[in-house]
Amino acid sequence: MSEPSKEIDGKGYWREVVRLTLVLLVIWFAVSYGAGILFRDWLDNVSIGGAPLGFWFAQNGSIYVFVGLIFYYCRAMNRLEKKYGVEG
């Protein structure tokens, strides 16, 4: 904890954080509830390797995307923190 040395645009920073969070949550929703549940029957017409695509998203694919989402979030947040001079 240190006293902020210069004025930080906390509100601007927060707006961008919320926007980023919403975008990532849309993807999070799309790969799990979307591809794995709601549109599964439709996606199952396509197959990946030998697995129906919707089924694969529900059992494997969504998990890979989740991992990618968190690491992307970390990178994007570091960029935002640098841009606004916030120390993460």
Place this chain on the structure above:
Amino acid sequence: MGQDFWTYFWVVGTFGTYIAIALWARASSTDDFYVAGHDVHPMVNGMATAADWMSAASFLSMAGLIAFLGYGGSVYLMGWTGGYVLLALLLAPFLREFGKFTVPDFVGDRYYSTAARLIAVVCALFVSFTYIAGQMKGVGVAFSGFLGVEFNTGIIVGMGIVFVYAVLGGMKGITYTQVAQYCVLIFAYTVPAIFISLIITGNPIPQLGFISNVKGEDISMLEKLNTVVSDLGFLEYTKTDKTMVDVFAITGALMFGTAGLPHVIIRFFTVSSAGAARVSAGWALVFIALLYTTAPAVASFARLNFIDTVNESTYIADGADYDAEAAAIVAAGGKPTPKWFKDWEKTGLLGVEDKNGDGVIQYRAGPENEVTKLDRDIFVMANPSIASLPAWVIGLVVAGGLAAALSTAAGLLMVISSSISHDLCRRTFFKDMSDKDELRVARASAAGAVILAGIMGMNTAKLGFVAQVVAFAFGLAAASLFPVIVLGIFWKRMNREGAIASMLTGLISTFSYIYYFKFVDTDPANWWFGVSPEGIGFVFMFLSLVVGVVVALMTAPPPQDVQDLVEDIRVPGTRTSHGIADEGMAPMPAE
């Protein structure tokens, strides 16, 4: 070397390691005890979180469960991993920036209310006790099934080990033993998975085998599995008999429940900053995904292999010379029941009854099914013997199951002990307690909790309702804890009245629904909107959110101090102390 030797070798060896780590990582302050001095490396914390999270159920039962449920098992896979995205984006970094010890700390300080703190304590204790009883039961099962030790003695040995490292080391001891436990459990899980993948598909990577063709055939593994199971009268593997609404709701309850579970959240208090908490959640999910993407592959291989080798096989009677009989059956053009089947029959996890007297096992969906007992744990436990792996691997799987159970139990113990010593004693009833006294109470309550959990484990085994109560843990975490924490961070206007109303709504509605449909009226036809008790937490989470927001808008906004606090935790590095919000306890700094 015999099987018993190797099992003892791994169990005693790993237990010795855990105790050695505990002695090395002793806690000397409440900071050490509750949050491991908040300087754990993000990747180390990620690994510890993975072990903390993956319980005996994940390790032993999940693959088997998926093997039987097919697509229906996806709810566990998406639910128990997707929650980490919510944790990383919505909770972990902000709670770390808030900078205290427990989940009730956040609820109590953010909502400037002792009542809110106490409701959060009730939720945390309830969730943790239901969960820990299952872990202790898992320990008892592993001991009684594989070491020939009595069930209750097994629980006492397990309690003894957790006692040493949780009471001595607190979060610090737990963190480093969890790292060791993760290594044991992931190794024990993936080695047999690689071999069974090679046998079925010829691909050493189970995740790729999952989407490959059957070895030497021109048909994909999953297609073949679909054909095979539907020929026997079962539902196709890639289908489910659950409604889409229910699959959606259960996935949601598990995801939001995961993000709201106190023993997962507190792991993110142990790292040095908000940024470290984010990265740590990413690592946690990597380590979890290693097991969770392997599990569905293991599930499908095991189901296919089970049908291939056991169905229509000629049963060899007990006491007969297995090798000679098997050779005779093969010579006559038949298929002998595999050796591992005979071995596992002795444990009671498998059972057959030759209903039509033809000496051959028929595995079917209907009443003519002759595999009368098929425990879902068998698919993970028997994997090494199915793949004809050496005896040492089988012993390792037992040690892996114990590691999974003990690491989760320890994390839950921390929540229970800190709820009592920190939230109830230090923050509510004895506010002028010294750090030293608090540490003493923390140790004593951890010790008490170990004993209570052990007693519960011994008794739930007899009652057999563990599987029923797990729905409570996730449902309550999703409906009562998750909404107030997220609103507390993302909506400055959220106030004390809204928080209390929201938590009570979630707690009472979810508890009543689950209790009613699990114990009073068990007919699924009467479920509301077709949502099962497992999924209802998701529905009531929205109710709890709406009630919280409406009540907050009808009452006075939170004090300026609290609004300033919310601004601070949103922007890393700006956290300062704020009057009434930090009155009882100063926030810990980020490095």
